[in-house]
Amino acid sequence: MPKAITKPPRRTAFIGALNRSLTLGRKLGLMAEPDLTxxxxxxxxxETTGLSDFGDDSFVEPLDRLLDSLHRDARLNVAGEFTADKQIDKVLKDRLWAQQWFAENPEILTRALPRPIAIVGPMRSGTTRMHxxxxxxxxxxxxxxxxxxxxxPWPGFVPGDPSxxxxxxLARRIQRIARLANPRTLNIHPTGPYETEEELGLLVNSFWGMKHEAQWMVKTYGRWCEDADGRPAYAQMARLLKLIGWSQQSSSLKPWILKTPQHMIDIKALLATFPDARMIFTHRDPLALVGSxxxxxxxxxxIYSDQADARELGREWLRKTRLQIDRMRSARKLIPAERMIDIHxxxxxxDWEGAMRRVYRFLGMDIEPALPAMRAYVKRSRLLKRHPHRYSLAEFKLTPEQVMDEMQDYVDSFGITVEPKLRRRAG
Structure with missing residues (x-):
């Protein structure tokens, strides 16, 4: 039996070396401190792109709130400041290029997005496997x-020409750096440049959502997002889905599969943008949800801060998981029963195959043509995830009792099994 984990892991030596080299570069005048305004x-x-149209200005307030929270809350190290500067710069350039693609190819925005399938569940509830x-x-x-x-796509891209x-x-380089910075992140969520992935980056294009909170300590930004209107960010997400479908040269009649934990907070915005969406709700033992x-x-x-506090982070993700569940339960009242299904x-x-047969009956589709590829994915996923994700509530100074005090009604309402071994291991 593996030894109980009671302390959160440390980061790799790579980040310390990067911090030292970036600090030295600043001292020697080889690089400037980033201007995060x-x-x-x-x-x-x-100036870099030669473009000026960022699209509608709904992204401005989220960006302002994020930058303020980076300054106020995040306690970034030098590598964190460098990364924040590069990430935000990339999003801004993407917005400029997107507007150029829309202007030059107006047919993009006329593409249909019929009856998407939205996988909605708390972070770490099995949404990736379903997706x-x-x-x-x-x-x-x-x-x-x-x-x-x-x-x-960058300027010069030609649809249908991968060269x-x-x-x-770029994705390969970013994932290579991510593995150097902390290989555990890719063990927790295995991926690759061509692996199926969620639309998180499409919401980040509006500086929106939990991706920022899972990366930086930006509490004031996160609290603001929870009460702000997500519909502009989801409208931009829809525009980008049309651009991606056009760039893939795929049929606009094929339904999109949507999946990101942000939907738990923003189901109303999701439904306003995709009123005919079909919803697959995933559920998991809250002891595993919060710890994972x-x-x-x-x-x-x-990676980005030298001052992360495990107790503070644990309490925040317990609160955030509770909020996701509250928002989901409230928004379900707006969805006709025939348009949603619950999967544990x-x-x-x-029995993943039996569960997926239930999903396909709900979707009104024949599963048989898809089963060979699904079985191949299951075999491949076992190779992708060679190193299991090990974690505990104790790392974050949480107890099973604290979590269940917050989550018992969720467990009771959805008939969720709380495993005794997790209760023991979590403590």
Whole structure:
């Protein structure tokens, strides 16, 4: 039996070396301290691209709130400041290029997005497995990792000519650096440039959502997002889905598979944007949900800050998981029963094929044509995830009792099994 984990992991030596080299570069005048102010960053992106149209200005307030929280809350190290500057600069340039593609190819925005399938569940509830199984079906459309990292093709891209698309190469470089910075992050969520991936980057294009909170300590930004209107970010996500479908040269009649934990917070915005969406809700033992989500956030946060606090982070992700569940339960009242289905993590663990047959009956589709590809994915996924994700509540100074005090009503309402071994291991 593996030894109980009571302390969160440390980051790799790579980040310490990067911090030292970037600090030395600043001292020697080889590189400037990044100017993390909105207008300066927008001006620089415009100058680099030679473009000036960022699209509608709904992204401005989220960006302002994010930058303020980076300054106020995040306690970034030098590598964190460098990374924040590069990430925000990339999003701003993507917005400029997106507007150029829309202007030059107006047919993009006329593409249909019929009856998408939205996988909605708390972070770490099995949404990735469900997403990748469905993406094995050639009758459905999905994003690949390089497309969520870079939703917008670069200038010079020609649809149907992969040799003109440099985004997969960028994705490889980013994932290589991520593995150096903390290999555990890719063990927790295995991926590759062409692997099926969620539309997180399409929401980041509007500086929106939990991706920022799982990476940086940006509490004031996160609290603001929870009460702000997500519909503009989802409208931009829809525009980018049309751009990606056009760049893939795929049929606009194929339904998209959507999946990101942000939908738990923003189901109303999701439904406003995709009123005919069909919803697959995933559920999991909350002891596993909270511990796994906190571990994922911790393993990213320690890259960018030297002052991450495990107890603070654990409490925040317990609160965030509770909020996701509250928002989901409230929004379900707006969805007709025939347009939603509940799938439990343990059912997928025990008999994924039987659970997927239930999903396909709900969708009104024949599963048989998709089963060979699904079975191949299951075999491949075992190779992708050679190193299991190990975590505990104790790492984050949480107890099973604290979690169940918050989550018992969720367990009771959805008939979720709480495993006794997790209760013991979590403590």
């Amino acid at each position: 909105r207008q300066a960053m927008m001006d620089r992106a415009a 990748r199984l469905l993406a094995s079906d050639h009758r459905l459309s999905h994003l690949r990792a390089f497309e969520t990292i870079s939703p917008v 003109t698309d440099h985004r997969p190469q 989500a906190a571990s994922l956030a911790w393993n990213q946060t320690i 993590y343990e059912d997928m663990e025990r």
